[in-house]
Amino acid sequence: MRWPWRRAASGAQLIVSWSGQTLAYVVAQGSGRDFTVKRAGVEIQGSDSMDEFVRRLSALGLKDRTAHVMLKPEQYQLLQIEAPSVPPEELRSAARYQVKEMVDAHLDDLTMDVLRVGDGEGRAASQMFVVAANNSFVRDAMGLGEAMHWDVRVIDVQDMAQRNLQTLLEPERATGALLILDGRQALLTISAAGELFYSRRLDLPEGFMGMTWTAATAPEPAVLDTYTPVEEYVPDYAGGGAYSPNFSTTGADSAPAAQGDIDRAQRLLVEVQRSIDLWERTWTQWPLAGLQVYAGERSAELAEWLSRDTGQNVSAFDAAEKFAGWDKLAEQDRSMCLPLLGILLRGDA
Secondary structure, rough: OOOOOOOOOOOEEEEEEOOOOEEEEEEEEEEEOEEEEEEEEEOOOOOOOOHHHHHHHHHOOOOOOEEEEEHHHHEEEEEEOOOOOOOOHHHHHHHHHHHHOOOOOOHEEEEEEEOOOOOOOOHHHHHHEEEEEEEHHHHHHHHHHHOOOOEEEEEHHHHHHHHHHHHHHHOEEEEEEEEEOOOEEEEEEEOOEEEEEEEEEEEEOOOOHOOOOOOOOOOOOOOOOOOHHHOOOOOOOOOOOOOOOOOEOOOOOHHHHHHHOOOOHHHHHHHHHHHHHHHHOOOOOOOOEEEEEEEEHHHHHHHHHHHHHHHEEEOOHHHHHEEEEEEHOOOOHHHHHHHHHHHHOOOOO
């Protein structure tokens, strides 16, 4: 198994995700940062047997290919921990022990790997990411690959794919990306100089994509308690949900976490602002240059809302427009296929 921080062979690529009987795929040709999307889409197995599903995928020209698999956020955990003080060859085993109380499955049921946080310099040198994927999801992906006669070269994760797309847009400065891909959860990543420093999953209120986001009065951003050391603001990477820093308020209407039921749409705004505040206090050497957001056809609307209410430079996420042929993909399939483009930019093609 190859994870995102390892190298793999180059050439024409099939990139897939396989979750909940749903296959998203991109077939692309190219290298470096110059790729042409030849074919892309979403196929749902539904009531088909595996043999029937394989025949359907084969008719699309997806059989007998070299493939890279991207795990979706619901198929793994990305944990950020203090790096154990052990020799490099012992990092994985030490990290495995360190996260045993943080993972949502027995250690024997997980495949794990580690990578550094950010550039590995300064404060980042004392931290590391741990990827913990449930073996059942890995087996499912490999099982489909075997049925399709795929040569699976890489198993990657969506956080790293999103990092790659951010780097395509802004390779040097610190930028954030907020992608809403299924209407239930958003993935927020912040990268700098091509490296992933921060990742957080944000649960969305039910019906969020159908809400009028700009109708409600925006709350004032939470003011973090200046008496709490920044080291104590620890995101809940294990659960992919909100972290719980202490914060003070400056008025009756400035405690948005407590008023989430009053205006559910503001919940996302509050959590994004918290993440930005945490970033600015933790990584002072990397001022945030901007935030790109994706919410399908409502991307520009989401960008306008967050830009106004966070004071950040927020724009619609347009990395996919840099891939020739992307515009031919049906609009309803784009959200599931978008992260797959990031796997093409791993740097080993």
